[in-house]
Amino acid sequence: MKVTKVFEFDSAHNLINYNGKCEKLHGHTYKLEVTVSGVPDINGLVIDFTLLKSIVNECIIEKLDHQYLNELFDFNTTCENILVWMWNQLYGRLKTDRFELYQLTLWETPTSYATVTKEDMGDVES
Numbered sequence: 325m326k327v328t329k330v331f332e333f334d335s336a337h338n339l340i341n342y343n344g345k346c347e348k349l350h351g352h353t354y355k356l357e358v359t360v361s362g363v364p365d366i367n368g369l370v371i372d373f374t375l376l377k378s379i380v381n382e383c384i385i386e387k388l389d390h391q392y393l394n395e396l397f398d399f400n401t402t403c404e405n406i407l408v409w410m411w412n413q414l415y416g417r418l419k420t421d422r423f424e425l426y427q428l429t430l431w432e433t434p435t436s437y438a439t440v441t442k443e444d445m446g447d448v449e450s
């Protein structure tokens with residue numbers, strides 16, 4: 325079974341090696357969907373949403389919210405590259421005998437998003 329929690333954060337960035345409006349400084353209200361797969365425990369929880377919130381806030385949101393992403397990262401701050409970083413931050417924190425990180429979807433605008441799954445990333449550790 326899969327369970328998903330949705331987060332939002334606001335960050336500024338500009339793309340590098342890019343010819344277009346996104347080479348200029350601009351901001352997004354990013355939306356992040358974190359999906360965990362596993363077997364419900366005896367009380368019917370795959371992972372407690374409260375625990376999931378606490379881990380994602382610590383590993384992702386507190387680091388990126390109201391930040392200029394180009395100052396934090398040495399890679400081009402595309403959705404795709406940010407997702408790989410997020411996966412590596414979260415994978416080890418969301419892996420137990422009963423559940424694990426399954427999918428991340430990052431919305432950059434209401435019409436643009438990227439998704440990464442375990443199939444894309446394999447068994448990487450943070």
Ligand SMILES: Nc1nc2c(c(=O)[nH]1)N=C([C@H](O)[C@H](O)COP(=O)(O)OP(=O)(O)OP(=O)(O)O)CN2
Pocket residue numbers: 339346401402403404432433434435436
């Ligand atoms: N494959 C990718 N392409 C682009 C990315 C990206 O992360 N991955 N990022 C950008 C820019 O950061 C830009 O902010 C988003 O582009 P776009 O969807 O074109 O933004 P709009 O505000 O124009 O969205 P509309 O909903 O179409 O108005 C560019 N490309």
Ligand SMILES: [Zn+2]
Pocket residue numbers: 337346350351352432
């Ligand atoms: Zn952008």
